[in-house]
Amino acid sequence: MATAEHIKSLIRSKFSDDTDRFHTIALQVAAHEARQGHKALAQDIRDIIDMERKKKGPKLFPFPKNIQGLVLSENPTVPLEAMVTPRNIKERIERVIHEYRQQNKLKTHGLKHRRKILLIGPPGTGKTMSAMVLAKELHLPLHTIQVDRLVTKFMGETSAKLRQIFDMIQQEHGVYLFDEFDAIGGDRSMENEVGEMRRVLNSFLQFIEQDSSDSLIIAATNNPRLLDRALFRRFDDVLYYDNPQEAERKSLIANVLGTFMSTNFAWKKVLQTSDGLSHAEIDHACRDAIKDAILTDRRKISAIQLLTPLKERRLTHEGIQG
Template sequence: MATADQIKSLIKSHYSEDKERFPTIALQLAASEARKGHSSLAHEIKTLIEKGRKSSSHLKVIPHNPDLSGLVQPFEADKKLVQLIASPELKQRIDRIIREYLQRGKLSKFGFSHRRKILLTGPPGTGKTMTASILSKELKIPFYVILVDKIVTKYMGETSAKLRLIFDFISKNTGVYLFDEFDAIGAERTRDNEVGEMRRVLNAFLQFLEQDQSNSFIISATNNIELLDQALFRRFDDVLFYQLPGKDEVINLVKNKLANFKTGFDISSLPFDKFNGLSHAEISQACDDAIKETILNDKTKVTKALLLEMISNRKGVYFSDRS
């Protein structure tokens, strides 16, 4: 039967609404039962998990508008602020955005509005998209991603027309809207390689952004803040800067990822230089790789050597791509 630690972990993951950790622990429990010869019970657990995943995988339905097809994509928000590994200052600023929305009535009595037009900037994999998901989850409003690559076209006027449709949708349907890879439309208007059409697109975006009076959150994310037009910054209520994880963040991230799996080493003793240059997402993926390798080899503990091997593999993949 399940161990006391497994039962406690299941209960904790349920009440923290961690939709990733709960099935992971349950599958570990199934594997443990299978090793004990309880194959029927293991199969039942796996079947229940699969059924649960299918029933909860449905996305919020966008009100029918054929013109928005392929432009606005709904996503299920499954992250909470406590799950974000970031500097205390960054988490405080995200918490302030949440508090202002929850108490927007109090602010409006004094003539203020809550901050909701936010620019997120920093290296890939450092938590920008996760932040948009967190806002949706914490505030219990839908989460949509605007597919910027589908907006920009070569036909004069078509991109601005698509932007108008999107902002009209934003004004009528309260939610968190993420414009990812925003520099595709927010590039500086004076750049030599920018054509007149793109300058018109940026001007249209600035106009729509300034005119928007909805309760929706308009989140723009970029990996290249230096490309953005300076006129953008005064249109946003806040600018959040994301960085690669420092030593303490690396330790907390690894601890969180391996929390439900036994380790044969002290996580705080990991050599930080081995993680240097990797993003939160890359480190998380390396931890997942180590867990999966441990499971496939019928081992009970993630070893220090295995984790560092997976970190090295990730560095090899990502840094070769970046060179």
């Protein structure tokens, strides 16, 4: 059962009306019971806490001060319907959501819901949005770990911070996004890979292998060729993203422009000009056109008026590619 310290801490947090602290300690009790082999009790505790949180909406947990600057927390508002992505990607995200909601049913058969996901694709293709959608649909906070800030020059410090983050993953239920993941997931066989980074990667492999929480762990990268091959088998699912095809571009532009779109919108040139641009670049171009329409008191946006910001984005895109 719960330790004496857990019981005293629960009582203190209750009488001080510290609900967040009460939930945290209760989750620690659940983790303690799980380690003792009392998995059914641990799950019952988590279910009770989740039910209460859903009534009030997810709350952002204050991370320890020494890792606060490494984690950005938010309650996303992007629903699944807002995603414009290939059908196979949306179906696989829907599968993650469905398995999460039916996790107890799976556990009765000795199975686990998929919750460790690797997202691969160019910048701006919807990887971060996917994490936001999962958090929104599952009524969980999204915690984005800034991997580039996690890595330090001091030996052992990065692995220590990584351990603290995985401790939080165990204690605080949520969606955890490791963005720019290749900063710590680099191939250990590469000649220029320093010893410290190999130790960091080994630590991550160990932590994610041992993780038994119900939190979703999502890693996103633009450079899959840099990743160590051992990482791939640690994830339950790997999703590959790409720039939107014609039908997706048309749907995205129509969704963003909404009522600003003119009735006789000439699609051909717009679809040609937007070819090769990412979801994010097209979204920004549409919003630039909307701002221009508002500032010039125009009620509608024609294809010609959208072409200018699209061409600007294309020049930027081609300049980066070049």
